[in-house]
Amino acid sequence: MSNKLTKISAVIEEISMGPFGSDIKVENFVSQGVPVLNGSNLTSFKLVEDTFKYVTPEKAKTFKKAIARRGDIVITHRGTLGQISYIPKDSLFDEYVISQSQFRVSLNKNLVDPSFFVYYFHTSEGQKRLLANKCHVGVPALAQATTNFRLIEIPLPSLTTQQKIASVLSALDAKIELNNRINAELEAMAKTLYDYWFVQFDFPNEEGKPYKSSGGTMVWNEELKREIPEGWEVEPLNNNIDLILDHRGKTPKKLGGDWIYEGDGITAISAKIVKGGKLVNLEQANKVSFEMYEKWMPEKLKEGDILMTSEAPLGEFYFLLGKTDYCMSQRLFAIRANRSKVVPSYLYYELSKGNGYSQIIGSQSGSTVFGIRQDELRKIKILKPDIKLQNKFEDSVIPFLQRIRNNDSQNQQLAELRDWLLPMLMNGQVKVQ
Known part of the structure; x- marks a missing residue:
């Protein structure tokens, strides 16, 4: 150039x-x-x-x-x-x-x-x-x-050169946009399945027919103030989880270190990164050294853990699938399901889209920043379908979530490639023919 x-x-x-x-x-x-x-x-x-x-x-x-x-x-x-x-x-x-x-x-x-x-x-x-x-x-x-x-x-440079440079960068952005559209469709399909089975209660019965529409027995539940399928339970979240990780108040300096700004490290996830079922702006997130990660996270995140923002804003969720080596930073809970009682992917939708969500938002408190305390979160009531039906739901929805994660990973790689090419195309280090 x-x-x-x-x-x-x-x-x-x-x-x-x-x-x-x-x-x-x-x-x-x-x-x-x-x-x-x-x-x-x-x-x-x-x-x-x-x-x-x-x-x-x-x-x-x-x-x-x-x-x-x-x-x-x-x-x-x-x-x-x-x-x-x-x-x-x-x-x-x-x-x-x-x-x-x-x-x-x-x-x-x-x-x-x-x-x-x-x-x-x-x-x-x-x-x-x-x-x-x-x-x-x-x-x-x-x-x-x-x-x-x-x-x-x-x-x-000349208009033709400008257009060639923009075309290369736009092609990468177009692929990112396509992946985002695919992800939106996959997310909608998963949400529709959850709604159909666990909100409308038209999950397949033993004959493969929609349960409620086919006359399945419904009983009144006083806690949820609605009818639910016979045999289903309503219990506090606390009865169905192994643990809640909460690292609010922790900082690298309190642990004898600092953030790292160059080289490889472990990404620290805070509330501002969890948004709309995604981890956003990861490239802008703080990082810690591997040594600090070991000190900060004696209990590591696992696949199936549910990240939830506890305040500012309250009630954003992310389901961990695949990559789990993150450090938990401020205003964030990680909820780990007891798999013998509730399937993690079902619990994710129950908390982020279903019965749990309205209770979480309704339980917020605070004078300036609204949030939820861990003891209140544990009291949230969840609807518990038959575990076999939960497993059937997971078999259907996990492929959607896995493809979403794959697309997210590809988008991150494409964005990194675009951002690497961008200055070199602009200053002429890389030329387009």
């Missing part, structure tokens, strides 16, 4: 800030309309479209300069700095309202490929230039955000 630098002002067609916070009030939000972006939508190279709040099209029209469209770049200038994403050609919506903490950029697409532009700003060099005018007083912000952004100089 040429070392020649181009000032961003030379390739910008339009740049504008988001609306004032007072312009969009809570009462302006509606169930559908024009989506309003926030920081959660800018966590990747491309716009993340998982969740939105909306305003009416009429309200959106009052924010002419705060409307972002396909091909535009959206950047955070206040709060979580360093976020920059582009709106792809296949985005879910034609228009988006940017937030008060963002600004949008429209580029001259005859000179710049938007995806290349964003990939560049995800390199360490690009981030350094983007954050050069960071102000540390109060809420983190970029001083004179749009003015200073125009003055940034970046290496800009």
